Amino acid sequence: MTQLPVTEPPHESRVWFVTGASRGLGYAFTEAALAAGDRVVATARDVAALEARAAAHDGRLLALPLDVTRREDVHGAVERATAAFGRIDVVVNNAGQLLFGMVEETTEEQARHHLDTNFFGALWVTQAVLPVLRAQGSGHILQVTVAGAGGGSAATGLYGAGKAALNALSEALAEEVEPFGIKVTLLEPGPYDTGLGHHGLTATEPDPAYDGPRAALEASWADSPPPPSPALAAAVVLEVVGMDDPPRRLVLGAAAYDEAVAEQRERADAYTEWASLSRQGG
Structure with missing residues (x-):
């Protein structure tokens, strides 16, 4: 990647690099940043x-077509961004899609394509922006994962796997780049009204063997409350990027927070229940 000149930011003005910005959370983050000047x-x-x-x-909004699965194109977009605005202060890895279906039903092509976007796309963007952020001695990378990442749920196993992998990668990244003045926050949103379940959805070919479990899942979702507006999440993110010491992890959404905390407690209880067996291992 060509090293580009780095300039000081204007007073109280930041430069954001947002992926998946055409709709949903990415669009809301973009609008919030522009509204903040x-x-x-x-x-x-x-x-x-x-x-x-x-x-x-x-001239404060530069729209760039980008497929994050294409590593060379990602580096090119970052070069165009720094050429246009001189620096990058906030990076939001938001591009993603949803693969719905049981693990056994998932084809190799679907699995690889899904992870190319949800995991490798975020990795390519992170690698591309790091030389710019290190040269500045500052920057904030926000990785959009999902509330409760680290666990899996029926019918969204590949989606959860990609987000869990991004979580683990980002925890390591945070330790590696802290000496350079770069901050990392793992955003863990719950459901928002983003259209991901329609526009960003890929589904497996249903196997009749799973008709029963699939019907039970769909019935359990029938009474779910309407998801909140992405603008609520964007307002929180705007506050986070203004912090001198931002959180390493942040769940977005009240219901998502309660569910994430409950999952953590259940996991701790399960470890405790089997503690004597664990300790037999040495």
């Missing part, structure tokens, strides 16, 4: 909606 490089496979908004923001 910041500049945004907003990337997505289809940037038509973003280009339509660019004229209203006096």
